[in-house]
Amino acid sequence: MTAISSEHRRTASPNVRGIGDRLRWPLVAAVPVAFLGAVFAYPLVVMFARSFTDFVTPGESGLANYDWFLGTSSQMTILRRTVSSALLVTALCLFVGFPYAYLMTVVKTRWRMVMLGAVLMPFWTSLIVRTYSWMILLGDNGPVVNFLHDLGFTDVRLLGTTTAVVIGMTQVMLPFLVLPLYSQLVQIDRTLLRAAQIHGARPSTAFRTVYLPLAAPGITAGSTIVFILSLGFYFTPALLGSPQNSLLSQQIVEQVTRLLAFGRGGAMALVLLVITLILLAAGSLVTRRYRRALGAGSEVR
Incomplete structure (x- = not known):
């Protein structure tokens, strides 16, 4: 029984390591992606939204x-x-x-x-x-x-x-x-x-x-x-x-x-x-x- 479980751990460990590697890189990339999103994407979205919602003349809307x-x-x-x-x-x-x-x-x-x-x-x-x-x-x-x-x-x-x-x-x-x-x-x-x-x-x-x-x-x-x-x-x-x-x-x-x-x-x-x-x-x-x-x-x- 001990030999079987040891063999099972040796067989499963590469798969576990592979899953860990696949999960680690997205987590590493999440920080710079979040930074770029906060610095570049968010202002762009806000600017895009205000171009349709912020108007000089009252009563304007849409594509004014x-x-x-x-x-x-x-x-x-x-x-x-x-x-x-x-x-x-x-x-x-x-x-x-x-x-x-x-x-x-x-x-x-x-x-x-x-x-x-x-x-x-x-x-x-x-x-x-x-x-x-x-x-x-x-x-x-x-x-x-x-x-x-x-x-x-x-x-x-x-x-x-x-x-x-x-x-x-x-x-x-x-x-x-x-x-x-x-x-x-x-x-x-x-x-x-x-x-x-x-x-x-x-x-x-x-x-x-x-x-x-x-x-x-x-x-x-x-x-x-x-x-x-x-x-x-x-x-x-x-x-x-x-x-x-x-x-x-x-x-x-x-x-x-x-x-x-x-x-x-x-x-x-x-x-x-x-x-x-x-x-x-x-x-x-x-x-x-x-x-x-x-x-x-x-x-x-």
């Missing part, structure tokens, strides 16, 4: 906040300006950041460390200091405007315009593209490019059909980070821009803090969230098709 936002031409202009500014900042960061990240993969270790330090340097400087520095540089009597005046552009004004906002945001967002892009490019085996050229491909063709598809995940990751952060950026547009060319983040702060219109602010934020998700899904689809077309289905010529 969304009707106000989507039916007001000035608000639609601000929404288009916000999306276009975010896309422009992303394009400029990619235009500057891709060659920079690519150069980091081909230089020697010493220069690579110098270039990496230059990328990380903005994180060691206060955002307030950097933004006020741009206010001085782009001011009406600043060095940039004076230089343009010397070139013959006499009627130039930068501070308080969308151009100044894009310049300031690009400088802030550039490291967020370079770092994930570099982490992807440094993993690409450059012998693949030489192999393509040995088989008759021109350098440009090898770069387009071999290197870019392999770099697409880094490009997508960096561009996504920059685009999302640019959509909700507030501090730099508030200082470098003006009320005449404000972005949606400034309007949301205006509705919530000064007008106490929480429902309208929630409606604006949720519309922006939906647009962001749609654009991200479209970008992900385009990236997958691009990699499939150039990476898997194209012939090296």
Whole structure:
């Protein structure tokens, strides 16, 4: 009897351990999931609910906040300006950041460390200091405007315009593209490019059909980070821009803090969230098709 029960314990113990392992990991994950739910999901739900229940004018109900936002031409202009500014900042960061990240993969270790330090340097400087520095540089009597005046552009004004906002945001967002892009490019085996050229491909063709598809995940990751952060950026547009060319983040702060219109602010934020998700899904689809077309289905010529 003792031998049977001992054998039974030995046989059942792996099953018990397996059940314990399966139960332990959900319990471990419950704490961070609960934290994320409390910090991110709960405010989102409250904002979504208030967009349907909190109204400025008595007697309004339902979709009144969304009707106000989507039916007001000035608000639609601000929404288009916000999306276009975010896309422009992303394009400029990619235009500057891709060659920079690519150069980091081909230089020697010493220069690579110098270039990496230059990328990380903005994180060691206060955002307030950097933004006020741009206010001085782009001011009406600043060095940039004076230089343009010397070139013959006499009627130039930068501070308080969308151009100044894009310049300031690009400088802030550039490291967020370079770092994930570099982490992807440094993993690409450059012998693949030489192999393509040995088989008759021109350098440009090898770069387009071999290197870019392999770099697409880094490009997508960096561009996504920059685009999302640019959509909700507030501090730099508030200082470098003006009320005449404000972005949606400034309007949301205006509705919530000064007008106490929480429902309208929630409606604006949720519309922006939906647009962001749609654009991200479209970008992900385009990236997958691009990699499939150039990476898997194209012939090296």
